[in-house]
Amino acid sequence: MKFFCKLIIIIFTVCVVQCRxxxxxxxxxxxxxxxxxxxxxxxxxxSLSHPLLQNHKIQLKPSFSIPKPKDKSKSKIQGKKFIECSDGTVPILKNTIEYVTNAQHWAKKHFSPFTIDSHGTHIAGMRALPYQGPYHGVTALMSVHDLNISVDQASYTNIYVGSGVSDKVNFLQTGWMVNPALFGDGRTWSYGFWKGVNGTGCYNTICPGFIQVSRTDPLSIPIPYPRKGDRAIYISILQDKKSGNWWAVHVNYHVPDLNIGYWPKELFDLIGTNADMVGVLGAVQASPSGKSPPMGNGHLPTKHRKESARIENVKIIDSKFKDKEIRKYKLEKLLDSNKCYGLRPLPLIAVLTYGGPGGDSCGI
Incomplete structure (x- = not known):
């Protein structure tokens, strides 16, 4: 009887350990x-199956440190992790036929930062132009919001780097997006998008390209709500000085920064060594009927920072791999529909507020 009880205890203990x-x-x-x-x-x-990455050696961590803002804002993610893979493994999206098809559809519509006019797309943002470059990255803290978006619309906010020659472009973006058709729900997701050699590229890891390094945080995942402070993400796209790879990094204030992964330099023929343009952007894709979705927090920006969707602590990584505040550059403002959206730079506190409700009269 004692032996039987001990056996039950051992089995129970093993089960608990295995379950944990x-x-x-x-x-x-x-x-x-x-x-x-x-x-x-x-x-x-x-991603290692990509033809351009056959001889690629994975870089496990970047060779740089992330610039942190002096103002330690309370805007940061403090939430439950959805995923925790074991050591030596990384979370990779399992592609369904429907998901891949939807991603290909939205990739064709995704706004290029080199095309000011794009059918059905509206934008609000700022960018630094080529004559002040070259650039090696951009970093920013951006507020995150839930939006009521229909299944044939999309709304997103991002930082980006890129270069363009004639009709050829290379660019990288990362930020947050609400796109029910792509993600299968109306939640707000982090995302990445790239376009490289021969115009190829896509979202996240839907096609080979982005190298995932973090075992807990995929490039794209629903953004959790914080336990305190504003809901926001502080993100960077930074080119590694030694490897030339472009890293996606989540910056933290009191703990080590989170290196999500990177886009290998082999994927690009224009930004393998640097980029000509960097910027921050809010963008929306209207439905085929012409109705445009909300952008930012769904309200026009005001002079009150806390009432508006905002992008702050923006820094640009210059030609010497040094970080500089964006206000030290001459910037081009981008706003194509002031009927539905707004853009308000607040240079004294290094904040850009943006957004709007959208509607039926935003233009094409």
Whole structure:
């Protein structure tokens, strides 16, 4: 009897340990019916199958430090992690046919920072032009908001780097997006988008390209609500001085920065060594009927910083890999529909407020 009781205790203990290990290191995590992440060997992730990356050696961490703002704002993510893969593995999106099809559809509509006029797209942002470059990155803290977006619309806010020659462009973007058709729900997601050699490229890891390094934070995932402070993300796109790879990084104030992963330099023929343009941008894609969705927090910006969607602490990584505040550059303002959206720079406190409600009269 004693032996039987001990056996039961041992079995129970093993089960508890295994259950805890399963929760801590899942083989897969299901976010919704369309979004499932598998924990895969970092050296066997699908992006390494890209023809341009056949001889690529994974860079496990960048060789730079992220510039942090002097003003330690309370705007930061403090939320539950959705995923925690085991050591040596990384979360990779499992692509369904429907998800890939939707991603390809929206990739064709995705706004290029080199095209001011784009059918059905409206923008509000600022950029530094080529004659002040070259550039090696941009970093910014941006407020994050929930929006009521229909299934045939999209709204997003991002930082970006890129270069363009004639009809050829290379660019990278990362930020947040609400796009029910792409993600399968109306939540606000972090995302990345790239366009490289021969115009190829796509969202996140839907096609080979982006190298995932973090085992806990994919490039694209629903953005959690903080326990305190504003809902915001502080993100960077930075080119590594040694490798030339373009890293996506979440900057933290009191803990080490989170290196999500990178876009290898081999994917690009115009930004392999630097970029000609950097900027911050809010953008929307209207429905085929012509109705435009809300941007930012869905309200026109005011002089009151806390009432508006905002992008702040923007810094540009210059030709010497030094970070400079964006207000030290001459900037081009981008606003194509002041009927529905607004843009208000607040240079004294280094904040850009933007956004608007959208509607039926925003123009094409």
């Amino acid at each position: 290990e399963t929760v801590r290191n899942p083989n897969s995590v299901k976010v919704n019916e369309k979004i499932i992440y598998d924990c895969v060997d970092i050296y066997k992730q699908p």
